[in-house]
Amino acid sequence: MSTNEGNDLPDNAGSDSEAEPQVVTFADLGISGEVLTAISDVGYESPSPIQAATIPPLLAGNDVVGLAQTGTGKTAAFALPILMRLDVTAREPRALVLAPTRELAIQVAEAFGRYATHIPDLHVLPIYGGQAYGVQLHGLRRGAHVVVGTPGRVIDHLEKGSLNLSKLEYLVLDEADEMLKMGFQEDVERILADTPDTKQVALFSATMPSVIRKISKQYLHNPVEITVKSKTTTATNISQRWVLVSHQRKLDALTRVLEVEQFEAMIIFVRTKQATEELAEKLRSRGFSAAAINGDIVQAQRERTIGQLKSGALDILVATDVAARGLDVERISHVVNYDIPHDTESYVHRIGRTGRAGRAGQALLFVAPRERHLLKAIERATRHPLDEMQLPSVEDVNAQRVSKFADSITESLASPHVSLFRKLIEDYEQEHDIPLADIAAALAVQSRDADNFLMDPEPPAAERRERRERKFDDRDQGDRGFRDRDRGDRGDRGDRGFRDRDRDHDRDSGPRHSKGGVEFATYRISVGKRHRVVPGAIVGAIANEGGLRRSDFGHISIRPDHSLVELPADLSNETLEALRRTRISGQLIQLQRDSGAPVQRPSGKPKKKFRDRDR
Template identity: 65%
Template sequence: MTFADLGLGDAVLKALREVGYETPSAIQAATIPTLLAGRDVVGMAQTGTGKTAAFALPIIDRLDVSQKTPQALVLAPTRELALQVCEAFEKYAGHLKGVHVLPVYGGQGYGVQLSALRRGVHIVVGTPGRIIDHLEKGTLDLSELKYLVLDEADEMLKMGFAEDVETILAETPDTKQVALFSATMPATIRRISQQYLNDPEEITVKAKTQTSANISQRYLVVQWQQKMDALTRFLEVENFDGMIVFGRTKSVTEEIAEKLRARGYSSAAINGDIAQPQREKTVNQLKSGKLDILVATDVAARGLDVERISHVVNFDIPTDAESYVHRIGRTGRAGRTGDAISFVTPRERGLVRMIERATRQELTEVPLPSVDEVNVTRLARFDDRITAALAETERIESFRDIVAHYVRNHDVPEADVAAALAVVAQGDQRLLLEPDPEPARRPERRDSGDRGASRFDRDDRGERPDRPDRAARRPREGMATYRIAVGRRQRVEPRQIVGALANEGGLRRDDFGAIQIRPDFSLVELPADLSPETLERLSTTRISGQLIDLRPDAGGPSRRHDGGTDRGFRRDDRRGNDRRPDDRPRKPRHGSSDR
């Protein structure tokens, strides 16, 4: 079946050919002929099925351009969806002269909307709250309305617009044609359809899965504090065009966007705190290619339809399947392929199973891209830069003479000169990643003559406590002791500290000395000559979700005047006496009730 078979006019068909639409989706094939015949419709369809075209094409096909009062009103739950629907109408009406479409939503000044309404508009697309405002002010005339669409009606009810929707329906002519679209059919929507629609035809599009088969769905099990490194590695090895990264909170989106910009990626965050003009500007930059990565919350991204989106990353996996479907539905639209990657902490594995059951589609577990994979990609891109430069023959000729002059005067092989020029081009940034650091291991200290040595093997939490004199030890030459604001209460381990600091600070395994984990902080030996830039990056690093606030250790209140540490003494709450760890009775190693 083609769009021509549905009864649409030549002007609309020409616009569809220009935007690349060839065959109608299931909801379009069932809905368009019914609406063209003048019947009301209740459409049950998930997001991303093409329902916007299903109601927009019949409206445009029958539009009377000579009528200056609004002929069609589309209600949408969010301003993002309203803008998306407006863009669709304008695209489909590309070969009809004089069609005016007006988005009406909160956050935009009334002046622009009032001016457009006075000049005359044919189609109004808006959120219920702002439509009610115009009706109360008498600035929106719906007396000659012919078509009314309720888009994502279930979402409007969830957002508390039920009363506004019914008020708007009551203000419109009884002769209008109504199309209601919803992913679900709760009792309230069923009642509205029975009360305000005239013998509607119910059209249900059932898919085998709720998610598009065009979307590759993968997930990676990763610790929370390793997510940023995991995202960076995926960005290096994935061939993506545009990307949306979803975070659970506003602060997370801003932090991700900032760290991506620091790593050289073109990224920006949108969330509920971003003003509407800035949101629109950011989305337009994403569409035009000036921005590659959008970091967003669920609400901010609802209704986004950008053809460039090839990848969706769930930096924080959603806790319900519906949000997951909405998120990954931002890619793989209109027959295109897409990729969805979710970062899952070990405790969140159950969410993956829940999503698989709800969507009836399996998610593929993948490993973190290795250092070798990242380096292969970096070398390939470096090769491409060289190849592109070699294509500029005129500039190559001029520089060839300069290189030859240097070789003659300094007696240096051309290969060394080329390597030196590569160093100049690369700057301070490393071209290749170093191998992942292994966790720093402290040598066991056992003295056969010390009968109490075994008492330092493990404490009652299963960890190795510091000896009373260990805090007073001096770091080895060239090293300094730094304090970080995470400790045993955050359940950190040496390997987590090494991994986080190595990734954020570009440190190697040899750069780490002793690591001491205390109840509320930890002490780490690092090179004494760390640059201010490295210290700044490390101070904003997070481990177990908490800023580590790395700084040189100056002793502080946690050190005792005798050089011991707060771990060197322990309070016996029953007797009020201070005593050393080796004075307390040894607890059983197996079968203890407090394990």
């Protein structure tokens, strides 16, 4: 069977009365129970084309070959059916996902974790080169229902006897063509041959070279072949830009853009329903005319809000993907992707809300350091490179505020009430012998928030830190770097490098409460030596879930049953909540501020048994 979906027309092509396609829900596809609750919590409201085409045959037990570009939502397409049918009472791995790079392996494992939030006692374990074997061995001994790994490290565990695939029921080859390009064909075929013949196999690839066709014929049983052509054409009248910004600085970055960028009306896209309400409220508190629409808003309120946007009574709409379907407002000049979409289809739909009726439009994409791969996927799929944008500086924002203040004076001078207040001020001037300029300044203080009227200059240290982080991001996100490191992960070399880095944490000495102009606080997490954690595992987990960089970490002290970690003192509530739900070695870390003494650094070298345990 072959399924083709989508077309090559831009989202805003055609007449204004173009009918929107009927929305299919995950429930319509057969997703139910705890899995449906989890994806609702994540904020997914409707499946992407690859998900809609792939989930039903996978749930029916068929092998599947899915041909789709990176960034079309393939992870949920295979993860949701697996979770629906997984036996959590088993200890041996029941599902194995092979990914070409450590980055993708981590990303897929995190996605499984999000979708399995409401499935008790389900364990997902990523295994990849560069991470200490001790962490992975502990996870395998404890029992992992879903293993996500790179081929080289999976082979290592098979040879060591630490990974048992005899009871495997589901095998996924994610980005199979990329794995073969990187030289993993022999490893992939060996893994396939070592797994039960009764397993269900899903193979996903952007292309179908002859070697992929050969593997499909040899190892898959009557697979359903699904081809999804993404709607990847973007209108030429839309200018597309991106800006690198960490999760913690998104609101500040958005505020700067709103103050400096000239826009008529704007849609800001976020990932979840809750985020629409939260961001709209924060923007209103900063003086912007903003409202939220999402799937929970009743139709009457939706129509009223869109009517305000059309009439000019409202300037900013914060929306989810589904809530913005069918939205056609000519005065929308800008679309901001506050949360980067995980599939290119959504990106094209989103930016298609601007540039209507042949007008010019602007699309801006916020990209966190760990989301650079999604930006590249969008550029590849749309065949349109995005221009990098520098955020407006403090000087730009202050100049714009002063200009708007002057414009407000000019506008008020045309009011018919000026003569009334002129007489009052002249009387005050004569009575108190106060210069008119001082009186005008006092009136301005009454009407403006003087304390926050101008932004404070950024400290030089913060600017240097931002430049250092940008260099680190550029170096760490290079495609070749990821491939080369993963190709070299079949032996112990990458593992030794990781242990060396961990020892550097322990050798650090002396108190550190500030770094690069950032104030640090000590946080306590509920994992320690008895959980066999190492500093590198703590850094990786907290950085992934909290959107932090390595420069955001101070000293890490691992105690018998807990650990102390120095992190920025001003972590947002959103980040803290995400980190409280983070798991390391399968344990919730329950991050909280530590009320005890500052982190004490050990002296001398680590104990020998601590080093040996991670070999």
